[in-house]
Amino acid sequence: MSKSTTFDPKAYWSATLRLLMLTLAIWFVVSFGAGILFRDALDAIQLGGYPLGFWFAQQGSIFVFVGLIFWYAKRMDKIDREHDVHED
Amino acid sequence: MDLKTLTYIVVGLSFALYVGIAIWARAGSTKEFYVAGGGVHPIVNGMATAADWMSAASFISMAGLIAFLGYGGSVYLMGWTGGYVLLAVLLAPYLRKFGKFTVPEFIGDRYYSSAARIVAVICLIFISFTYVAGQMRGVGIVFSRFLEVEIATGLMIGMGLVFFYAVLGGMKGITYTQVAQYCVLIFAYTIPAVFISMQITGNPIPQLGLGGNMGDMAFLNKLDRVVTDLGFAAYTSGDKSMIDVFCITLALMAGTAGLPHVIVRFFTVPKVHDARVSAGWALVFIAILYTTAPAVGAMARYNLHTTVNSSLATGGDVFAPEASLNGADRPAWMQRWEKTGLIRWEDKNGDGRIQYYNEKSKNPEFLAKAEAAGWKGNELGSKGKKGEFDGKVDRDIMVLANPEIAGLPDWVIALVAAGGIAAALSTAAGLLLVISASISHDLLKGVFARNISEKTELMAGRIAAAAAVLVAGYLGYNPPGFVAEVVAFAFGLACASLFPTIVMGIFYKAMNKEGAIAGMLSGLVFTMAYIVYFKGIFIEPMAKNEAANWFMGISPEGIGVVGAIVNVVVALVVSKMTAPCPDHIQHMVEGIRYPRGAGTAQAH
Numbered sequence: 001m002s003k004s005t006t007f008d009p010k011a012y013w014s015a016t017l018r019l020l021m022l023t024l025a026i027w028f029v030v031s032f033g034a035g036i037l038f039r040d041a042l043d044a045i046q047l048g049g050y051p052l053g054f055w056f057a058q059q060g061s062i063f064v065f066v067g068l069i070f071w072y073a074k075r076m077d078k079i080d081r082e083h084d085v086h087e088d
Numbered sequence: 089m090d091l092k093t094l095t096y097i098v099v100g101l102s103f104a105l106y107v108g109i110a111i112w113a114r115a116g117s118t119k120e121f122y123v124a125g126g127g128v129h130p131i132v133n134g135m136a137t138a139a140d141w142m143s144a145a146s147f148i149s150m151a152g153l154i155a156f157l158g159y160g161g162s163v164y165l166m167g168w169t170g171g172y173v174l175l176a177v178l179l180a181p182y183l184r185k186f187g188k189f190t191v192p193e194f195i196g197d198r199y200y201s202s203a204a205r206i207v208a209v210i211c212l213i214f215i216s217f218t219y220v221a222g223q224m225r226g227v228g229i230v231f232s233r234f235l236e237v238e239i240a241t242g243l244m245i246g247m248g249l250v251f252f253y254a255v256l257g258g259m260k261g262i263t264y265t266q267v268a269q270y271c272v273l274i275f276a277y278t279i280p281a282v283f284i285s286m287q288i289t290g291n292p293i294p295q296l297g298l299g300g301n302m303g304d305m306a307f308l309n310k311l312d313r314v315v316t317d318l319g320f321a322a323y324t325s326g327d328k329s330m331i332d333v334f335c336i337t338l339a340l341m342a343g344t345a346g347l348p349h350v351i352v353r354f355f356t357v358p359k360v361h362d363a364r365v366s367a368g369w370a371l372v373f374i375a376i377l378y379t380t381a382p383a384v385g386a387m388a389r390y391n392l393h394t395t396v397n398s399s400l401a402t403g404g405d406v407f408a409p410e411a412s413l414n415g416a417d418r419p420a421w422m423q424r425w426e427k428t429g430l431i432r433w434e435d436k437n438g439d440g441r442i443q444y445y446n447e448k449s450k451n452p453e454f455l456a457k458a459e460a461a462g463w464k465g466n467e468l469g470s471k472g473k474k475g476e477f478d479g480k481v482d483r484d485i486m487v488l489a490n491p492e493i494a495g496l497p498d499w500v501i502a503l504v505a506a507g508g509i510a511a512a513l514s515t516a517a518g519l520l521l522v523i524s525a526s527i528s529h530d531l532l533k534g535v536f537a538r539n540i541s542e543k544t545e546l547m548a549g550r551i552a553a554a555a556a557v558l559v560a561g562y563l564g565y566n567p568p569g570f571v572a573e574v575v576a577f578a579f580g581l582a583c584a585s586l587f588p589t590i591v592m593g594i595f596y597k598a599m600n601k602e603g604a605i606a607g608m609l610s611g612l613v614f615t616m617a618y619i620v621y622f623k624g625i626f627i628e629p630m631a632k633n634e635a636a637n638w639f640m641g642i643s644p645e646g647i648g649v650v651g652a653i654v655n656v657v658v659a660l661v662v663s664k665m666t667a668p669c670p671d672h673i674q675h676m677v678e679g680i681r682y683p684r685g686a687g688t689a690q691a692h
Binding site: 009012013016020023024027031032035036037043046047048049050051054055057058059061062063065066068069070072073076077080085086087088 | 154159161162165166169170172173174176177178181295296298299300301306307308309324330333334337338359360361364365367368371372375378379382678681682683684685
């Protein structure tokens with residue numbers, strides 16, 4: 001690993017962990033939150049022909065997971081570059 | 089051309105494709121054999137991961153499970169997709185940076201201990217063999233049902249094929265055949281779904297069709313009414329407790345992220361960045377099937393009920409005698425699948441008509457009406473283990489007979505057969521590879537015969553793969569009575585043993601070998617004991633498998649979550665009481681955290 005003068009391992013790792021916590025928070029909210037814990041409340045709202053809680057449990061959470069991973073990968077790339085630990 | 093000939097042609101063509109790819113992508117070195125040379129494009133890897141991950145259970149059984157569980161089936165949908173988020177943020181990029189060949193190798197190096205490596209190999213072999221037995225069984229079943237050959241013959245053909253490309257091509261051969269298998273299985277899955285969605289809701293996109301309208305009513309409302317009219321729980325509510333749904337979902341997610349054959353796929357991409365993106369692509373390809381499955385399940389359930397009771401679709405009196413299907417007029421697909429035992433009709437009240445309803449309904453008013461109508465119990469089910477009538481229609485029929493129920497052309501049925509085989513073979517090959525790698529690379533090269541040359545190691549890997557194929561074939565032909573139960577086992581064990589240990593290895597520098605070994609073993613033993621206690625594998629169950637007896641209302645399917653907590657707590661306590669983790673290991677862990685310098689997967 002080539003350490004440049006600007007490289008601060010602690011700052012890099014805490015930025016990574018912050019993003020990680022945010023990603024996992026979203027992951028938790030759309031599946032366990034909307035699809036399980038608060039499903040009954042959300043089911044009162046209709047999304048087309050879907051009760052909203054049911055939609056999150058069987059469709060919505062999966063769509064969010066897909067977007068979430070790409071978003072995470074993009075943000076990580078940015079953090080990697082800012083701290084000069086990116087590849088190539 | 090008749091259906092059988094057409095099926096032979098379609099399945100035969102798909103096999104020719106796999107064999108051709110296997111010859112083109114032979115492995116020449118251990119690096120190609122274990123990690124496909126480490127240069128796989130992230131999108132290609134994502135597609136291979138999707139085929140690797142989606143097993144016979146995903147393809148054949150899941151939609152049927154959802155059909156009969158309704159909302160309760162969401163645990164599989166969220167559980168088997170959410171794990172990829174965990175993989176992308178917690179495991180894949182860091183293990184890729186570490187840059188070795190196998191999961192036990194990471195655990196052995198990180199915890200500076202051959203003992204830890206051996207414990208990880210034991211976990212891996214147990215998880216992978218239970219899983220692969222189910223896949224081989226799936227191959228045999230698809231062969232016997234669609235091609236009308238003996239299960240044993242079907243198994244031999246399947247084994248021969250996997251043998252050919254896994255032994256010859258290693259990870260490289262498997263990767264490219266999996267890409268082809270993904271294409272076959274996703275076409276086979278979505279085409280019937282599109283047709284059925286069109287027929288029922290007029291919308292060709294199943295994901296929208298499920299939320300679409302049927303006439304002037306939302307399809308899901310209509311389905312809720314249909315199933316409650318027959319005394320079942322409403323489709324969109326289900327009957328599992330919230331804590332159980334929560335724990336099963338979490339156990340499946342963490343279990344997914346801890347499955348060795350999924351993790352190793354991320355060792356094959358060139359860079360850390362690719363490992364993250366590749367997890368996203370894998371989930372894109374998986375999501376195409378996983379968001380279609382709930383539509384397939386719900387619509388197949390609707391079709392089945394309205395076929396058997398004609399008043400359900402029209403809104404007439406479901407108890408009217410002529411509403412129930414006349415047994416002699418039952419459709420051809422029902423008669424055909426009766427031969428397989430997946431569906432069976434027993435005329436309990438001797439009226440010559442089929443009454444299909446929930447005889448154990450929680451609605452007393454419904455039961456009173458059913459009795460008044462002269463219904464003497466549910467008459468549609470399947471053939472039980474001992475040949476008796478079992479009052480549950482086999483869930484697999486929801487996918488296997490789906491094209492026939494919807495009256496689709498023969499080529500679609502042939503495609504479903506090829507898709508089922510592709511799903512089972514691709515997963516079996518991935519599992520066999522991690523088993524053989526853990527034997528040749530972890531046990532032989534890593535612990536017991538460190539001095540062997542690369543050539544010998546490659547040969548050992550091939551022999552181990554060949555032996556694993558034979559054992560898997562035997563288990564598939566002669567399944568120990570518990571094959572159906574072991575899915576919970578594989579995920580529970582991965583969730584309780586490998587997943588927490590790897591995560592702590594990356595995110596908690598101070599974790600030492602004593603803590604990791606104690607944690608892994610206690611997570612493993614606790615989870616295994618709980619499942620055996622209720623499910624009785626090898627022994628009689630010691631308590632009835634029902635909510636009243638469960639720990640905090642958590643079923644054996646969800647207990648891996650508690651096992652993972654046990655693992656972490658034990659690991660933390662033991663690590664505080666024993667010698668701290670050496671400095672050079674803590675240094676190595678820091679190195680894993682920064683992407684630069686990943687290079688390609690390293691040989692020793």
